[in-house]
Amino acid sequence: MSEYALQLKNITKRYPLVLANDHISLGVKWGEVLALVGENGAGKSTLMKIVYGLVKPDEGEIYVNGKRVEIQSPSDAIALGIGMVHQHFMLVDTLSVLDNVILGMEPKAGPAIDYATARKRVVELIEELGFDLDPDAIIEDLPVGAQQRVEILKTLYRDAKILILDEPTAVLTPQEVEELFKFLREFAAKGHAIILITHKLDEVMEVSDRVTVIRDGKVVGTVNTPETSVAELARMMVGREVILTVHKKPAEPGEVVLEAQDLRVEGTLRPRLNDVSFRVRAGEVVGIAGVEGNGQTELVEVITGLRPFKGVLRYNGETVHPSARKVREWGVSHIPEERNDRGLILEFPTRYNIILGDHYRPPFAGFLGFFNDAVINDYAEKVVERFDVRPRSIYLIGRRYSGGNAQKIIVGRELAREPKLLVAAQPTRGVDIGAIEFIHQNIIEARDRGMAVLLVSADLNEVMSLSDRILVMYEGRIVGEVLPGEVTEEQIGLLMAGLETAV
Ligand SMILES: Nc1ncnc2c1ncn2[C@@H]1O[C@H](COP(=O)(O)OP(=O)(O)OP(=O)(O)O)[C@@H](O)[C@H]1O
Ligand SMILES: [Mg+2]
Structure with missing residues (x-):
């Protein structure tokens, strides 16, 4: 032996x-x-x-x-x-x-x-x-x-x-x-x-x-x-010192960007989303904490136009026809939890992956819908550079990237289009410690420029350090709202386990 x-x-x-x-x-x-x-x-x-x-x-x-x-x-x-x-x-x-x-x-x-x-x-x-x-x-x-x-x-x-x-x-x-x-x-x-x-x-x-x-x-x-x-x-x-905590100033919330009223999604045994109501304002990060499988996925899909629902959703006071394309055109970006299924087209090169969802519109598509390759390449080069995607090629296909770099392409695409609302599901899953620092900084900077953020993360640490307010979900409902500075991880843990109702 x-x-x-x-x-x-x-x-x-x-x-x-x-x-x-x-x-x-x-x-x-x-x-x-x-x-x-x-x-x-x-x-x-x-x-x-x-x-x-x-x-x-x-x-x-x-x-x-x-x-x-x-x-x-x-x-x-x-x-x-x-x-x-x-x-x-x-x-x-x-x-x-x-x-x-x-x-x-x-x-x-x-x-x-x-x-x-x-x-x-x-x-x-x-x-x-x-x-x-x-x-x-x-x-x-x-x-x-x-x-x-x-x-x-x-x-x-x-x-x-x-x-x-x-x-x-x-x-x-x-x-x-x-x-x-x-x-x-x-x-x-x-x-x-x-x-x-x-x-x-x-x-x-x-x-x-x-x-x-x-x-x-x-x-x-x-x-x-x-x-x-x-x-x-x-x-x-x-190869350098890494800042392990998020530094941010208090949020200065503006007008209501997203309003959800009595959202409901049916399930086989019980509703997957049940009477979910909340608002997200410009310039704030609202975190959703919860054990995975308690309605967070459904909530994200409803907000991004991917799933039928009952109830009312208003984007800036308007009811947008709830299709994924319309919602995106209105200004919602989405970092999906499953990057291989929904985040990237694995056979596409980065220059196309980076415009996915906006590819049919100017400036990327021009006369008769043909791609403006020069514009696309230029844009892709910039995003890849800014979000430190490695290797630095815009021609490499999605499948060839390491897990964390694939995630950086998605985060880059969703943030670079300067959305009004970012719906971020597990934005740093699989991302290394230096890149987490970087993505967090970018989200907070976008918040400070007035972007609204709905953050869904299974990482309680991440929810606690990025969010300005935290909603806790349990069995399809919002069971509590807490402020990160005023609550311990244990208290949130109890809410997440359904052992306590609204604080
Ligand atoms: N099939 C492939 N063709 C070309 N390059 C590849 C292929 N598979 C991996 N690579 C490259 O090899 C390098 C190492 O990738 P690998 O997946 O081993 O990284 P990793 O350490 O697991 O990263 P992560 O933490 O992001 O998962 C990356 O630059 C990646 O783009
Ligand atoms: Mg890996």
Whole structure:
């Protein structure tokens, strides 16, 4: 038995525009949690995809338990006991949780699938993990947080001994993160190994034993967690000091930009939105706090014209015909929670992704609707520069960006058009610590220029630090309104859990 579960030696991967991995060497020992951190685009996912057999390295060697191995495909990786939870969900939307978990690994009773055995194991696993998941639920009906839990479940069902998690907590609630970490600690205590990629450095401090930092495809260093700090890790990652708190002056709210009255969306068992009324004024950030799946997604879809509803919505006192296009033309920008489904067209180059939603109008479309390529390119160059999208090309297609850089393209597009109202759902999900600072600054600056902001975030920290007022949602209703300076996270937590009504 080797001390190391997995070792990488001199792994190099070149892409046309970037050297994604530049002679990376690192190792994770049996019984430990190794955190892997680095800026957006640093090369973390690429490296882990190499380990999982999804990407072929140009150079380098992989050792599992001290033995050199060739990993050509995920099935090689699984056979070696390596499991991976991906940054982007890889589930079949129309199948159930159970079907997704056992897909390709179905226990058989003769030629048929032995559902009884499969179900028993899956239910046991769900209980062991303390996950709130119905094995019969259909994936597309689940909020993203629950989908992520299915991904984790799927890997563990395959008996992984070396577990790689690529930003598993980005979509989890604090309680779910807690449960996951408890599981990770137990998993490591059994002698297994874990590599955890996350942008949340306090999580790194909480759950890891050692941390490897990479920047621009190279290892900057490996440190023992007890001997480091969030500030030091941030500095190693970004190469400069990072301001970890949001500085903003008090809001000066102007006229009412958005008025919602008795919004209602029906659901199967109970309404998904129930009598939701509130206002957002120019120059203020209204945060929506809540455990995911309590109506926030529906609310965002209603406001951005994506979902039919009952009730009244007024934009600047006007009732706009509620189609996504009209709402957008009126001046609503939307940072969607699911960036791959709704944020970008993955096969389009950035110069088109960056004008999406305004592409049919001047100045981007001209005579007979033809694209004004010169105008588009010029505009795209500027946005990419201002929002620090890496690599700095306007021709790279959406699929080729790292997670955080894809998010920067969306945030850039939505802010650069100077909307009257920004509806931001999880705006910094998957974004590195330097870019979070940058996006927060940009949102606050736009607020100070008079933009209204409705912020939906599962990150309570983010809601508390950006919002001027906070509405708490529970089971489709607004159950309380609080001011960030006058309430503790615990009090909001109670409201979010439905344990207390209006403060
Ligand atoms: N298929 C590809 N073709 C071209 N370039 C790619 C491809 N996949 C990744 N890259 C580039 O490789 C670099 C590293 O990407 P990677 O996804 O590994 O970053 P990351 O560290 O996981 O970032 P994030 O924190 O944003 O997820 C990025 O510049 C990315 O654009
Ligand atoms: Mg990544």
